[in-house]
Amino acid sequence: MIQNIVNALERVRACAPLVHNITNYVVMNNTANALLAIGASPVMAHAKEEVVDMVNIASSLVINMGTLSEKWIESMVIAGERAVDRGIPVVFDPVGVGATAYRTEAAQTIIERCKPTVIRGNASEIMALSNANVKTKGVDSTVSSDSAIDSARLLAHETNSVVVISGETDYITDGTRVVTVDNGSLLMPKVTGMGCTATAVIGAFAGANEDTFLATVAAMTAMGIAGEIATEKSSGPGSMQMNFLDMLYALTGEVVESRAKVTSAN
Numbered sequence: 001m002i003q004n005i006v007n008a009l010e011r012v013r014a015c016a017p018l019v020h021n022i023t024n025y026v027v028m029n030n031t032a033n034a035l036l037a038i039g040a041s042p043v044m045a046h047a048k049e050e051v052v053d054m055v056n057i058a059s060s061l062v063i064n065m066g067t068l069s070e071k072w073i074e075s076m077v078i079a080g081e082r083a084v085d086r087g088i089p090v091v092f093d094p095v096g097v098g099a100t101a102y103r104t105e106a107a108q109t110i111i112e113r114c115k116p117t118v119i120r121g122n123a124s125e126i127m128a129l130s131n132a133n134v135k136t137k138g139v140d141s142t143v144s145s146d147s148a149i150d151s152a153r154l155l156a157h158e159t160n161s162v163v164v165i166s167g168e169t170d171y172i173t174d175g176t177r178v179v180t181v182d183n184g185s186l187l188m189p190k191v192t193g194m195g196c197t198a199t200a201v202i203g204a205f206a207g208a209n210e211d212t213f214l215a216t217v218a219a220m221t222a223m224g225i226a227g228e229i230a231t232e233k234s235s236g237p238g239s240m241q242m243n244f245l246d247m248l249y250a251l252t253g254e255v256v257e258s259r260a261k262v263t264s265a266n
Helices: 002-014 028-038 053-059 070-086 101-114 123-131 145-159 196-207 212-232 237-250 253-258
Strands: 019-024 041-044 058-064 089-093 120-121 162-166 170-173 178-181 262-264
Touching: 002 178, 002 212, 002 253, 019 028, 019 053, 019 070, 019 196, 028 041, 028 170, 028 237, 053 070, 058 070, 058 178, 070 212, 089 101, 089 196, 089 262, 101 123, 120 123, 120 196, 120 212, 123 145, 123 162, 123 196, 162 178, 162 212, 162 253, 170 212, 170 253, 178 212, 196 212, 212 253
Parallel strands: 019 041, 019 058, 058 089, 089 120, 120 162
Antiparallel strands: 162 170, 170 178, 178 262
């Protein structure tokens, strides 16, 4: 598994996939810089008049519903449907789903029409998507990631997607297999948009690798290791954010091999 993760990272650097992001205002700069650091090429485009053209040249599409509006949802659906037609990966981040009826309805629409290849969220978001009786607290999780594993499996089966639960331990499942990633640090949640960044990085790995499950595991491992090393070099969230980008950029196969904490949990 570890060697496959290293190979997946090397393919991102070799392919420099173009990742089309329809994402929120809060994280655009963060995620664009993270994609550049890992070796991908980001484009942030949300106008409905151009999203089809962007999807036509992209390696993957990332849909993040952090700052929703009616026009953006329309653009997301148009882009997602085109991505499905082209057969490129669609990575969906259902930010805050379950917090309001509007968000939940938007997430359901995106899943139904855009048929995401990967869905990444925190435990509360994944449970909300699986119709569990859970209320999210804004964009923060109110439950632990391990308590959402059954919901993630169900969601993966229902949507035919790879589902990621982000948390202190990350869980990745396709409904049958479950892999855990224990890299990362407690400082990462103190930096805004780390989850959104993980979603974008998954887009990079999925755009460069045919095996979506492996690509997703590799992306979460790269995120966790970069965050772990960055925290060791940082005095707080501000320096951690800067060091995190540097660590993504400097990440090597040797570092992955020495630090990856990846386990098959099924």
